[in-house]
Amino acid sequence: MAKSVLVIGGGPAGLGAARILGKLGIPTILVEKEDRLGGNPILNHYHTLIPRKLKPEQVLGPYIKEVESNPNVQVKLKTELTACEGEPGSYKVTLSNGETHEVGAIVVAKGFEHFDPRRKGELGYGLYPDVITNLELEQMFSREGRLYRPSNGQLPKRVAFVFCVGSRDRQLGVTNVHCCRYGCALSGLQAMEIKQHYPDVDVFCYYMDVRTYGTWEYPFYWAPQEQYGVRYVRGRIAGITYSPADGRLRVKHEDTIVQRPAEVPMDLVVLVLGMEPSAGTKKVAKILGLAQDPDSKFLVPSEESGSNIISNKPGIFIAGACKGPIDIESSLAEGEAAGAEAAAFVGAKVTV
Amino acid sequence: MGVIGKRVAYYPGCSLEGATRAYDVSTRIVARELGLELDYLEDYNCCGAMESKNVTFMGTLLLNARNMSLARKQGHDVIVAPCNGCSFSLQRAEYFLQTDSKIFERVNSLLKEGGVDLLDKIPETYHILEWFYHEAGPQKVKEKTKRPLRGLKVANYYGCLYTRPHFYARTYSHAGGQSEEARPRRRETADDDEHPYYMNALFEAAGATSVEFEPMHTQ
Amino acid sequence: MDVSGDWNLIILPRVINDYDLDFAKEVMSLPEGKTMIQCYQCSYCTASCPVHNYWDERYNSRHFIHLARLGLIDELQKRADVMWRCVSCHKCTHRCPKGVLVEEVLKAILKTMAKKGLIDEYPSKKFDKFFTESVLEYGRIEDGELLFGWIEKQGYNVVKDPILKKPIPFLGETPEWLKQLVMKPIKSMNISFLVLNAKHMLFHPRTKNWNKFKQVLRKVVQEEGGLT
Numbered sequence: 167m168a169k170s171v172l173v174i175g176g177g178p179a180g181l182g183a184a185r186i187l188g189k190l191g192i193p194t195i196l197v198e199k200e201d202r203l204g205g206n207p208i209l210n211h212y213h214t215l216i217p218r219k220l221k222p223e224q225v226l227g228p229y230i231k232e233v234e235s236n237p238n239v240q241v242k243l244k245t246e247l248t249a250c251e252g253e254p255g256s257y258k259v260t261l262s263n264g265e266t267h268e269v270g271a272i273v274v275a276k277g278f279e280h281f282d283p284r285r286k287g288e289l290g291y292g293l294y295p296d297v298i299t300n301l302e303l304e305q306m307f308s309r310e311g312r313l314y315r316p317s318n319g320q321l322p323k324r325v326a327f328v329f330c331v332g333s334r335d336r337q338l339g340v341t342n343v344h345c346c347r348y349g350c351a352l353s354g355l356q357a358m359e360i361k362q363h364y365p366d367v368d369v370f371c372y373y374m375d376v377r378t379y380g381t382w383e384y385p386f387y388w389a390p391q392e393q394y395g396v397r398y399v400r401g402r403i404a405g406i407t408y409s410p411a412d413g414r415l416r417v418k419h420e421d422t423i424v425q426r427p428a429e430v431p432m433d434l435v436v437l438v439l440g441m442e443p444s445a446g447t448k449k450v451a452k453i454l455g456l457a458q459d460p461d462s463k464f465l466v467p468s469e470e471s472g473s474n475i476i477s478n479k480p481g482i483f484i485a486g487a488c489k490g491p492i493d494i495e496s497s498l499a500e501g502e503a504a505g506a507e508a509a510a511f512v513g514a515k516v517t518v
Numbered sequence: 519m520g521v522i523g524k525r526v527a528y529y530p531g532c533s534l535e536g537a538t539r540a541y542d543v544s545t546r547i548v549a550r551e552l553g554l555e556l557d558y559l560e561d562y563n564c565c566g567a568m569e570s571k572n573v574t575f576m577g578t579l580l581l582n583a584r585n586m587s588l589a590r591k592q593g594h595d596v597i598v599a600p601c602n603g604c605s606f607s608l609q610r611a612e613y614f615l616q617t618d619s620k621i622f623e624r625v626n627s628l629l630k631e632g633g634v635d636l637l638d639k640i641p642e643t644y645h646i647l648e649w650f651y652h653e654a655g656p657q658k659v660k661e662k663t664k665r666p667l668r669g670l671k672v673a674n675y676y677g678c679l680y681t682r683p684h685f686y687a688r689t690y691s692h693a694g695g696q697s698e699e700a701r702p703r704r705r706e707t708a709d710d711d712e713h714p715y716y717m718n719a720l721f722e723a724a725g726a727t728s729v730e731f732e733p734m735h736t737q
Numbered sequence: 738m739d740v741s742g743d744w745n746l747i748i749l750p751r752v753i754n755d756y757d758l759d760f761a762k763e764v765m766s767l768p769e770g771k772t773m774i775q776c777y778q779c780s781y782c783t784a785s786c787p788v789h790n791y792w793d794e795r796y797n798s799r800h801f802i803h804l805a806r807l808g809l810i811d812e813l814q815k816r817a818d819v820m821w822r823c824v825s826c827h828k829c830t831h832r833c834p835k836g837v838l839v840e841e842v843l844k845a846i847l848k849t850m851a852k853k854g855l856i857d858e859y860p861s862k863k864f865d866k867f868f869t870e871s872v873l874e875y876g877r878i879e880d881g882e883l884l885f886g887w888i889e890k891q892g893y894n895v896v897k898d899p900i901l902k903k904p905i906p907f908l909g910e911t912p913e914w915l916k917q918l919v920m921k922p923i924k925s926m927n928i929s930f931l932v933l934n935a936k937h938m939l940f941h942p943r944t945k946n947w948n949k950f951k952q953v954l955r956k957v958v959q960e961e962g963g964l965t
Contacts, residue, residue: 563944573963618768
């Protein structure tokens with residue numbers, strides 16, 4: 167019988183891996199530090215996912231169900247990896263609940279964390295209630311189903327999206343110079359959702375570049391402008407202030423096209439947060455000796471491999487946002503690829 | 519060849535009956551010699567050119583819709599205009615009439631008010647070069663040439679509006695550009711938009727020599 | 738003490754304090770201004786524009802669209818002296834990757850500015866109105882009459898025939914550029930064409946059955962406020 171496989175992380179990538187391993191008949195241990203599966207999209211109550219505009223439950227629900235009901239997969243919640251010894255092909259792993267297991271391969275899918283906007287003090291997050299994060303906007307949609315200003319509960323007349331908060335920013339150190347990859351597209355989607363429900367709200371996106379790459383260009387950049395009249399203004403927001411006179415915020419920036427400074431009133435400002443490797447990713451990288459990007463600390467694939475799910479350690483595969491910003495459908499696909507690779511590594515014989 | 523029609527409505531435009539009378543005379547002769555028929559648009563009015571379009575949107579549309587209506591009355595689906603400005607104006611009107619049903623309805627009701635026949639169908643407008651090229655073509659021009667323009671050096675100047683903008687007319691429905699049909703597409707009979715050659719080809723067929731003139735010939 | 742006077746600059750308002758979003762709404766409510774919303778500021782239009790390239794870089798179609806979309810009226814007004822300089826070559830509209838009818842949009846912006854009293858009557862509009870008046874009146878234009886009528890309007894002392902009171906070409910004051918422009922083709926012109934042109938100048942070609950249609954046209958133009 168084939169050796170078992172350990173999957174670390176119960177988010178999209180981990181679910182993808184565990185699902186395919188279970189299907190292939192490989193004994194699989196899925197460890198998740200939180201008390202439920204699903205990762206960030208489920209735990210943080212995302213509203214609509216890019217690029218296919220599905221709900222997190224629609225996308226991840228079937229995966230969770232399949233993983234939980236597959237007898238080959240043991241799901242261990244509130245559990246983390248604490249130590250690992252041994253050779254490729256027979257790793258002895260210790261978990262936080264005291265158990266030890268011998269596994270043939272490991273899939274690492276420890277994911278990312280949202281940037282903490284308090285680190286950008288000039289944006290006034292935490293100081294002004296009407297400065298919120300795009301995550302909070304998602305939760306406003308998913309939990310309350312309406313748009314409002316936290317300061318007074320009323321509908322804002324104007325909403326500003328501030329791109330690249332915690333991304334592409336050397337002031338935060340070398341750790342945050344990368345692009346978050348999802349922010350432009352998600353902002354386009356959120357802006358469209360606002361306009362769909364509140365056509366009279368004016369929405370502004372303050373950008374440096376708009377990186378709705380590939381096929382995302384039309385649905386998340388052109389459509390917000392052409393169909394919903396969302397306005398894009400080129401210029402990074404350098405500060406957010408509050409005017410007690412009218413109770414509105416001022417977004418301070420240079421309109422780089424006009425080449426003039428601007429302080430424009432806004433009712434609600436949404437900070438588009440960057441992605442950072444999660445604490446768990448960094449911890450697991452240390453335990454397993456995985457290569458990390460010296461700057462961002464995201465995991466990096468093996469230099470010899472063309473595929474980005476192969477780590478520098480034989481028998482250890484990496485998938486999803488632990489190795490850099492990624493969207494959810496790609497995360498699932500990477501997880502499945504990593505799961506299949508792990509199955510092949512432990513000697514699964516699959517007949518067609 | 520032969521995609522536009524051998525018998526078309528002929529809209530000369532104001533200038534061809536005034537300062538550029540010579541162009542009108544030669545156009546008619548050339549068409550006749552090539553076995554094509556130009557049916558003079560009786561009692562036409564000015565296309566409005568750039569000037570009236572800058573002043574009034576609906577007025578300019580009406581001016582052109584009246585000419586279209588006359589062409590329909592004379593039984594034509596196709597209008598040919600030898601003037602760049604006129605063919606532009608008609609094509610522009612065609613574009614707005616075809617892409618916006620509200621505008622079309624308004625124009626029709628105003629035509630009625632002005633005592634002009636309603637537009638049952640929007641005729642298509644072609645530039646005379648396009649028409650000559652597709653209905654006769656260089657080969658026919660060569661055959662019919664009696665005194666070749668041997669030794670005549672020609673700088674073929676096409677002007678601004680001969681090829682631009684390429685999607686005014688029957689290929690583009692705008693309204694935000696969402697659907698597949700909404701993408702700008704070139705009219706199939708249109709000349710190459712950035713490097714037109716119909717006039718070069720026709721003149722060379724008549725024995726003249728085209729001189730190198732790019733990129734000025736569409737400036 | 739600052740004697741350069743530069744310190745005065747500091748009190749000029751440079752900060753954009755707000756947008757005038759109604760302006761953009763009004764531009765886009767015009768049929769020719771609708772596509773303004775599609776612009777993504779790539780500047781393909783401006784790079785193609787002969788006015789920008791060969792005349793004045795302050796004429797920048799992409800920039801005008803940006804300003805109009807945000808309603809930065811003061812910036813638009815700063816460029817009022819160049820905004821009407823479009824030569825309608827349509828390179829912008831032809832090449833725009835987003836399908837913006839750039840030439841039409843710019844005219845829509847100008848129209849909106851004029852309507853809101855944000856721009857004085859600009860030189861090109863004077864001619865546009867003069868031309869359109871002639872079209873409305875006769876149904877057709879006559880090149881010679883248009884040209885010399887315009888020259889008369891510019892303050893040149895033209896000679897008119899005593900009966901019909903129409904300007905007679907080249908008899909009175911004529912701008913030098915026009916003499917040079919016209920003399921060469923006229924010399925090589927068939928005499929019968931010259932006679933015809935002279936006849937047209939005296940007896941303006943008219944569209945028959947025009948009167949009823951003219952009324953409708955005038956009504957429409959008046960509604961749009963084009964000739965005011």
